[in-house]
Amino acid sequence: MQADHHSVSFGNEEEEFYYHRIHRKRPFERNNHYHGTYEIYYLISGERSYFIKEKLYSIQAGDLILINKFDVHKTSGQGDPEHERIVINFSDSFLGSGHPFLPAGLLSMFDQDQPVLRLRPSEQDSVMHILDSMAAEILNRSPAFEHMLRLQLTELLIKANRLSASAIEPASPSLNPLHQKITDVVQYINSHYPLKITLKQLSDTFYISPFYLSRIFKEITGFTIVNYIQLTRIREAQRLLLSTDLRIVDIAETVGFESLTHFDRTFKKMTSMTASRYRKLNSQQ
Template identity: 25%
Template sequence: MEVIRNLGDKAGLEFSHTRSDIISIDFHLHDAYEIYYLISGDVNYFVENKIYELKQGDVIITNKYEIHKPSFKSNKTYERAFIQFDDAIPVMYGSGAFDLLQCFNGRRKGERNKIEFDAVRRQEFLELMEKLEHTGKNKNPADAILRNTYFVQLLVLLNRAFLSSSVDAVEQKGISARLFPILDHINENLQGDLSLESIEQQFFINRHYLTRLFKKNTGMNLHQYVIYKRLARSKELLARGLSVTEACYSSGFNDYSNFYRLFKRIIGTAPGEYKKRNAY
């Protein structure tokens, strides 16, 4: 993978621009908001239980509770830029009249993740991304201030596009129609039995066929997907103030030790520490 730019700072803002051949990518579940911009590649993008078919120049936004990943349909070179950030800058510059995180938090998970721009706004977006990349290369205080202002302008642009459209640009091309009710079932029954045997009986589908179908269409096995969904749910519950034990069992885990180990490995911190930093 060629890392063209990887620029981060202490203000909770990181800009990355990378190019690579096709690689295997698991679902992401990180403690940050993300703006993803596809420069080149033949990509379907999964967010929660939804699939977006992308073309060059498309933008995907995700919040810190949405699992997401790209899936590749051909060997075309994959190039993308993305911004990961916490809520420090949006909260500092936002107001009660205009919430800079509206497009990230003001919708249901897995819905309206694809931002549609008209020609004028798309050009504005590209110019702001270029300015963010340029100012991120310099470490002097003046460029840091400029970078923050460009980032705030980018958030305003995203929110205006989001608020001007209520349509969810979800595509199902190239994805087996048999998977969509199964994905919905998983999303609605995280506390229930989501074993292959249970899904096989619920949907009258052979478990071995389901395993191959899920892997072919998502690039990930079904068990991993369920784990990431349950971890995302546990993050939400911890942020709401539930105890670690309550978050564990309420998100569908039956074994506390396994939950703790998976949370620390995938999220990067212990669930108790996550709660201290994020509970509101």
């Protein structure tokens, strides 16, 4: 059974629960993306670079990464491309608001500034035991296995919450000056997205030529500057659609769109649905 665990897939990352384990030997790089579910990423072997929200991290085997809903993230190679990892995504509704074993405030750890936990060997063994047990439930499909997955996920979350307060040697963001400069640009966009932001304005603010800024921003983040600004606005619009009763026209203005038509077109392009349909399908009851 253990050998079968090296390739396991269950669910979809945008649905209630998703588990995916894979061992890759060839170069692999996923584009920047985000989703409306929480993500737990565990690197079993190898080394990777991880861009999360606005910082770049170097991660190694045994690192546990916690990614909040709607946080932009991207993995890419670092050295030898061979690596093995496990990804778990889950929604707010998967464990249920009335789950008797879910401590209050447990998910707040996904909102911390340090998303990468560097685990001791004994902690790695403990985490892998839970992850392997989840894989066994998925592969065997025993009666009520999905209920068991909920219990195992709760155990993993409690374990991660404890480790977030005691993990040693947290992985530091890359100190590469170029990466730091782009981090500063990303932070600026994240703070000023409701306002009009132009390439010239960013160029003047950060003392980089427009051409060079455009090129290195795309190389490091995977986005053009215009696309990243639009993504940031749409990501905030999604949050407001789910967490407020604001009218869609007011949300469009709040996140920085000058017209509802432009907002509607951009929202549908990025999410494959209208804002009203997104609110209807995803609003929690």
